[in-house]
Amino acid sequence: MxxxxxxxxxxxxxxxxxxxxxxxxxxxxxxxxxxxxxxxxxxxxxxxxxxxxxxxxxxxxxxxAQKEVVKFVPASGAASRMFKDLFSFLEGDGDISKSSFVQKFFQQIEKFAFYDDLNKSLEKAGSSIKKAMESGQHQMVISHLLNEEGLGYGQLPKGLLKFHHYSDHDRTPTYEHFMEGILYGLGKGNTVRLHFTVSPEHESKFKEEVAQVQPKLEKEYRVKFEVSYSQQxxxxxxxxxxxxxxxxxxxxxxxxxxxxxxxxxxxxxxxxxxxxxxxxxxxxxxxxxxxxxxxxxxxxxxxxxxxxxxxxxxxxxxxxxxxxxxxxxxxxxxxxxxxxxxxxxxxxxxxxxxxxxxxxxxxxxxxxxxxxxxxxxxxxxxxxxxxxxxxxxxxxxxxxxxxxxxxxxxxxxxxxxxxxxxxxxxxxxxxxxxxxxxxxxxxxxxxxxxxxxxxxxxxxxxxxxxxxxxxxxxxxxxxxxxxxxxxxxxxxxxxxxxxxxxxx
Structure with a gap:
């Protein structure tokens, strides 16, 4: 050697x-x-x-209630694999008829929790999801979802994507893990302890998400959260x-x-x-x-x-x-x-x-x-x-x-x-x-x-x-x-x- x-x-x-x-x-x-x-x-x-x-x-x-209970959540995985078919479509000729996956995505696009954010991103560029679809600009919609000029979902970890839509807010998986922690993760000191393994480049974004979620849920459910992170x-x-x-x-x-x-x-x-x-x-x-x-x-x-x-x-x-x-x-x-x-x-x-x-x-x-x-x-x-x-x-x-x-x-x-x-x-x-x-x-x-x-x-x-x-x-x-x-x-x-x- x-x-x-x-x-x-x-x-x-x-x-x-x-x-x-x-x-x-x-x-x-x-x-x-x-x-x-x-x-x-x-x-x-x-x-x-x-x-x-x-x-x-x-x-x-x-x-x-007498124990230190921890929820250990492997969260460092990138979401890029989730969008494999959409990336392929983005690199192709824009013909939606060639991909049943992409067709399904657009047919039910309003059902995604990130729909409103995506629409706002397109509106900033002078368009909208509806306009882009009507004019056959499906690649533009996908680009605004995946790339940095839009939501940048292709570069984020799964834990920071909007997964679920509620009547008055949307939730990421990270948010849902907080909710789940309240259900069964309450331990000593009326505290839910959450530990996320994250990638170095995403830790600050996780902390931003947690800063939005934690105070709200602590007040609403009268519990404490201890959140920690580690990297591979x-x-x-x-x-x-x-x-x-x-x-x-x-x-x-x-x-x-x-x-x-x-x-x-x-x-x-x-x-x-x-x-x-x-x-x-x-x-x-x-x-x-x-x-x-x-x-x-x-x-x-x-x-x-x-x-x-x-x-x-x-x-x-x-x-x-x-x-x-x-x-x-x-x-x-x-x-x-x-x-x-x-x-x-x-x-x-x-x-x-x-x-x-x-x-x-x-x-x-x-x-x-x-x-x-x-x-x-x-x-x-x-x-x-x-x-x-x-x-x-x-x-x-x-x-x-x-x-x-x-x-x-x-x-x-x-x-x-x-x-x-x-x-x-x-x-x-x-x-x-x-x-x-x-x-x-x-x-x-x-x-x-x-x-x-x-x-x-x-x-x-x-x-x-x-x-x-x-x-x-x-x-x-x-x-x-x-x-x-x-x-x-x-x-x-x-x-x-x-x-x-x-x-x-």
Whole structure:
């Protein structure tokens, strides 16, 4: 490795060993995750009864009022992908008949929450949406939506776009996360704690939006908000390589480093000091009229997390002072009943001392409860049983790319999956002594991804760290709970905002 490259790596805040390991990963690739079964209702996924739901709705708010509750919202993603079809239209010949997507956009343009802002932008230029459409100037409308001379939506993050229209105001996803926080995120000190991961170039705009929303809602709902921000660390970027696995060099000879996917946010999560941490993507928000199921099930998974955590802590404390059969039996019950895990066959041949040690290690981990929705054919991860190195069967969220679909047996298990991961998590990241876990120690670095990208017309290979809710949490204790499909309404394209779920 030449001196110039070494200096660039160190300036990036990375270690030389880390980059050498990344280069090795490009050459050798990553192993597939060996799934042994799909998690289903009654076998890895819990379906809450009405009685259980009512129980958590009654008990969780009282318990949460004594806890530091945080809503952790990954919000650094740019909205440019939302407008992919509109950008293509802008670069084309302006013939609207060639794109059904663009036709739909214009046919229902009045339904978008940003309609009035867009119209005002065009009026400043001496036109209007109606005039431009009547004269066939559809590209002018799109240009005012996406480019800096207008609303600049093509350069903003999703969290700052107007998603939902109400009778007297419009809301961004950031605004909706404040509203959701009031519903289930109220913790110690009558405070809702919100944490947004943002891009450096957008942090000031997020702060402007929050300055508009926070005082108004604090006054109206008589609650306090604590809002914090973090940025994806440059030291979590990964080196890019050419197709022959040699470092990809820019025209000036420097090495290209790229953001390593949402798995890089594990470092940000690791710095959050909270008792209960909800994780939900920025774009998965609905108007107030549809928030009730979200409130119910977020409350339920929060309540379940705290109940399971209490049983885990009791078992660990007993193991600390009792090496007898009672302590072992209690810990076994927590693993198999409360956590829904499966002990390996080899466990039953262990001595009492070995069982004691094994159980303590398995229980003393970060804990998460993950909502799962019924599979509707969405791309992405799902809940599976995975065999760990020691033979333990654990519950994991696995992405499609992690599974060897060329293997008939693995493909059959994958196809039998009944549920899908909507990124609906609540986490407990402190141990039974009240100390924060180092979350980086529970990550499985063998679960990274290699993807093919391009830069300046040249092909390259990029490396993604283990996904935040996939391999980054592989060593956590996990409980899966079925949640209603209505709680999952992401906005992947601008036309998704036309769906009934996003209309006020």
């Amino acid at each position: 030449d001196a110039k490259l070494e200096k660039q790596i160190l300036d990036q805040g990375m270690s030389l060993e880390n980059v050498k390991e990344q280069l090795t990963n490009f050459k050798e690739g990553f192993p597939f995750l060996s799934i042994v079964g799909a998690a289903t209702i009654g076998d890895g996924i819990k379906a809450l009864t009405e009685t259980e739901l009512k129980h958590y709705l009654d008990t969780y708010p009282k318990t949460a 660390k440059k030291s979590t970027d990964t080196i890019a390589v050419n197709m022959d696995n040699t470092p990809f060099r820019e025209e000036d000879g420097s090495i290209l480093f790229r953001p390593a996917g949402h798995g890089a946010l594990l470092e940000n999560l690791n710095e959050i000091d909270g008792d209960v941490i909800f994780i939900k993507n920025i774009d998965n928000e609905v108007p107030d009229r549809l928030k009730s199921p979200t409130k119910e099930y977020k409350t339920a998974i929060g309540g379940l997390l705290l109940e399971v955590q209490e049983k885990v802590f009791e078992a660990l404390k007993k193991l600390d002072v009792d090496s007898g059969e009672n302590a072992i039996a209690q810990a076994e019950s927590v693993i198999t009943q409360d956590l829904g895990g499966k002990l390996p066959k080899s466990y039953h041949g262990l001595t009492s001392e070995e069982k004691h040690k094994y159980l303590h290690k398995k229980l003393n981990r970060p804990l998460r409860v993950c909502g799962m929705v019924k599979n509707t054919g969405e791309p992405g991860g799902g809940p599976f049983w995975v065999k760990e190195d020691d033979g333990t069967l654990s519950l994991q969220i696995a992405e499609t790319a992690q599974i060897d679909l060329d293997n008939p047996e693995q493909k059959e298990i994958f196809k039998s999956s009944t549920h899908f991961n909507p990124v609906d998590l609540v986490c407990a990241t402190k141990n039974y002594k009240g100390e924060k876990f180092d979350l980086l120690k529970f990550r499985d670095m063998r679960t990274g991804f290699i993807t093919e990208k391009s830069k300046s017309g040249r092909d390259l290979k990029a490396l993604e760290l283990p996904g935040l809710w996939n391999g980054a949490m592989a060593g956590w204790n996990t409980v899966f709970v079925e949640v209603p499909l209505i709680t999952f309404n992401p906005v992947k394209t601008v036309n998704d905002l036309l769906r009934d779920e996003h209309q006020g």
